[in-house]
Amino acid sequence: MAPHEPAASAPVDFALDLTPHETLRRAHMMEALGPDWNPVEVLLGEEAAYDLLYSGLDPEQQQIHDTLVAAGILPARGDHRATP
Secondary structure, eight states, X not given: OOTTSOOOOOOOOOOOOOHHHHHHHHHHHHHHHOTTXXXXXXXXXXXXXXXXXXXXXXXXXXXXXXHXXXXXXXXXXXXXXXXX
């Protein structure tokens, strides 16, 4: 080895415990959501919004929707068609 080349070092095990940080982050998140946050209500609202978004599609839009569901881009729901 030439004098100007750095010596190769052996690999070093490195571990970082993010548990305390993750616990603090989750506590702050729950505090920000507040005591009135209702996860079931939020999910039901998302389902209703999804139904509204994909309701009343014309045949071409329905075909595109079906293609996106088949490709796994949109989730399959109910009878695998957009809401009429």
